[in-house]
Amino acid sequence: MASTRQGTEGVEFTAPIPDEFAEILTDDAVAFVAKLAREFTGRRDELLRKRAERQERINAGEMPDFLPETKEIRDGDWKIAPIPDDLQDRRVELTGPPDRKMTINALNSGAKTWMADLEDANCPTWRNMLESQLNLRDANLRTITFDDPKTGKAYELNEDVALIIARPRGWHLNEKHMIVDGHEVPGGLFDFGLYFFHNVQTLLDRGSGPYFYLPKMESHLEARLWNDVFNLAQDELGVPRGTIKATVLIETILATFEMDEILYELREHSAGLNCGRWDYIFSYIKKFREKDLLLPDRSEVTMTVPFMRAYSLLTIKTCHKRGAHAIGGMAAQIPSKDPEENEKANAKVREDKEREARDGHDGTWIAHPGMVPLAMEAFDEHMKGPNQINEKSPDVNPTAAELLEKPEGNITEAGFRLNVNVGVQYLGGWLAGRGAIPVYGLMEDTATAEISRAQVWQWIHNDAGVLDDGTEVTEELFRKVLAEELDNIKELVGPERFERDEFGKAAELFDRISTDKNFVDFLTIPGYEYLD
Ligand SMILES: CC(=O)SCCNC(=O)CCNC(=O)[C@H](O)C(C)(C)COP(=O)(O)OP(=O)(O)OC[C@H]1O[C@@H](n2cnc3c(N)ncnc32)[C@H](O)[C@@H]1OP(=O)(O)O
Ligand SMILES: O=CC(=O)O
Ligand SMILES: [Mg+2]
Secondary structure: OEEOOOOOOOEEEOOOEEHHHOOOOOHHHHHHHHHHHHHHHHHHHHHHHHHHHHHHHHHOOOOOOOOHHHHHHHHOOOOOOOOOHHHOOOOEEEEEOOOHHHHHHHHOOOOOEEEEEOOOOOOOOHHHHHHHHHHHHHHHHOOOEEEOOOOOOEEEOOOOOOEEEEEOOOOOOEEEEEEEOOEEEEHHHHHHHHHHHHHHHHHHHOOOOOEEEEOOOOOHHHHHHHHHHHHHHHHHOOOOOOOOEEEEEEOOOOHHHHHHHHHHHOOOOEEEEEEOHHHHHHHHHHHOOOOOOOOOOHHHOOOOOHHHHHHHHHHHHHHHHOOOOEEEEEEOEOOOOOHHHHHHHHHHHHHHHHHHHHHOOOEEEEOOHHHHHHHHHHHHHHOOOOOOOOOOOOOOOOOHHHHOOOOOOOOOHHHHHHHHHHHHHHHHHHHOOOOOEEEOOEEEOHHHHHHHHHHHHHHHHOOOOEOOOOOEOOHHHHHHHHHHHHHHHHHHHHHHHHHHOOHHHHHHHHHHHHHOOOOOOOOHHHHHHOOO
């Protein structure tokens, strides 16, 4: 049985609410989310308009730089509010979608924290969004269990589990199934609101708190909006202001110029910044898509190319000056059953984590529980205390030109094909309801897939989109490669999965976002039309 309960004045649901989720969408929880939506949707819309206007100015020649109007904040001597005890040591943060089995595996993984992802690693079907909330509530209550019907294995929590940090959707996405006064609710408010409503008391009773990651922001004004959301949410439920703690992902090229300002806006609620490297690369391509700033093949844009290095060191310096954690990024390698491949993956992750720890990061991200020991070792070796906020501050002062410097490297046919192949494989998984999938030994999620499809768009539409052998990337070439890669995928995954994951639809969507003369801001926006 399922209902489309219309219980709260002005609120409608456009999809049935399966009975098992009635305890998530209670009248009080729905009224709470509706209150947030009524208060903040207009401001969210205005901020999205500002993003579009800024893009037009960039297309017309304006380049990002530090803001003159906020110089006082950058030069000022201030710190964020003290960090709670249980967030002091975040040396290894595992990430993943709050699928029931993965939730238990993540909490038992030995990582310090678990970034429970309603965003890049999650496909926002109605069922996924509600089930994630149910799983997170049960996880915080410590009552979560799972019997795997496929293997017969029973899952339950260990005594010691990772601390949960939930990541709601970014400002750009709506939750189309909940309508308040005729408007779709911003997805971030839906995710944040339900998680906060259902878990704050449980967490406070345990001496912990509601902790969040905030994705894909492009300016400090967007951080101000989150801060105002937090204040209203806390006031509404009678929770002291400052109880919520949020870590902001610096994962857009524009936010890098406003790191101090973002920490300042959230200073009462801040738990630091994180280098969201994959969306950061995507953002560079997206923002400068019409310029002569083409990145080389995706595999060549590593954390050691100058603009990525400049950004990560500046993040550490900025955070430590403000008493905040600077968390590193995601190493995408996952364990392999082939011992040789596995050793290669481990070596890459080890190198990445050791560099981050040496540089001064206070913790890092990994995609798979199998990588926990490795990341832990790297941080244990280079970070003696719970963090290194007061120990290391990189002596850097990157200019705007350094933060924007185009890296050297080639655009190759192999890189072009791989982008098409991986992009279609990812969309196949996504359309089947999975937000993260393994492809060729790497975790692929929305952010990594965005890089692939944005490069393909740019190489087709920008005059500089020429392969290193002199071949111009055209729509015709793209269509030929797409057809060939679809055949390769069919051979790789087999006809059954090829049908089940609807790769034909995935190819159609990939084609649409690659050939549309207007760049699609986020693949999840047209993608969402295909869901439910
Ligand atoms: C750019 C960014 O935003 S990064 C952050 C967002 N991305 C992510 O969080 C990706 C997280 N990672 C994942 O989703 C997964 O690791 C994948 C999809 C890449 C690979 O998953 P699988 O193919 O299931 O991996 P594999 O078969 O090796 O899994 C082995 C076991 O580990 C578990 N596992 C794997 N990854 C995770 C994880 N991230 N969290 C919890 N458990 C996990 C599996 O559930 C499985 O459990 P079982 O043995 O009890 O059945
Ligand atoms: O969210 C993380 C990223 O790298 O993107
Ligand atoms: Mg991201």
